[in-house]
Amino acid sequence: MAIANLHETIQSHIMRRNQLNLELTQLESQKSLAIYAQGDLQRLFSEEKGSVINYFKDLFENDEDLQCQYIDYTELPEYEYEMNIILARHEAQLAELTAWETAIDAQITTNSTELKEIEAFLESYKGMLSTNISEDFNYGLNG
Numbered sequence: 001m002a003i004a005n006l007h008e009t010i011q012s013h014i015m016r017r018n019q020l021n022l023e024l025t026q027l028e029s030q031k032s033l034a035i036y037a038q039g040d041l042q043r044l045f046s047e048e049k050g051s052v053i054n055y056f057k058d059l060f061e062n063d064e065d066l067q068c069q070y071i072d073y074t075e076l077p078e079y080e081y082e083m084n085i086i087l088a089r090h091e092a093q094l095a096e097l098t099a100w101e102t103a104i105d106a107q108i109t110t111n112s113t114e115l116k117e118i119e120a121f122l123e124s125y126k127g128m129l130s131t132n133i134s135e136d137f138n139y140g141l142n143g
Helices: 002-061 064-069 077-137
Strands: none
Touching: 002 064, 002 077
16 A cells, blocks of 8 residues: 555656756747747837937938928927837836736746656655665565
């Protein structure tokens, strides 16, 4: 009975170890996606910002009244308003992606810690069984 319980315990630890390895692989994939998404978000931010800059630059250069009122296109009230909208949206999206990546990192840490504990248990069982088997076979021969 004790051997069956020990076997069941070892098998459950091995199964959990395999589950954790799979989860860690999936989490690493999600982390790669989060990093890619941050790069993609930065690219989109730069493109959108460039588009707004080009629009207001063209508007300023083609309107003599605006050139008389302002030194350059960056002083146009609408320019600053549009740039603030873009920046606020970018910061909100970046914060969301950063929170997602932080949650993934936390789960990776948790799973890695549990995996190390399971590995330690399995090594302990292995050592204990090796010692017990060795002592059982050497019984009475060392005396």
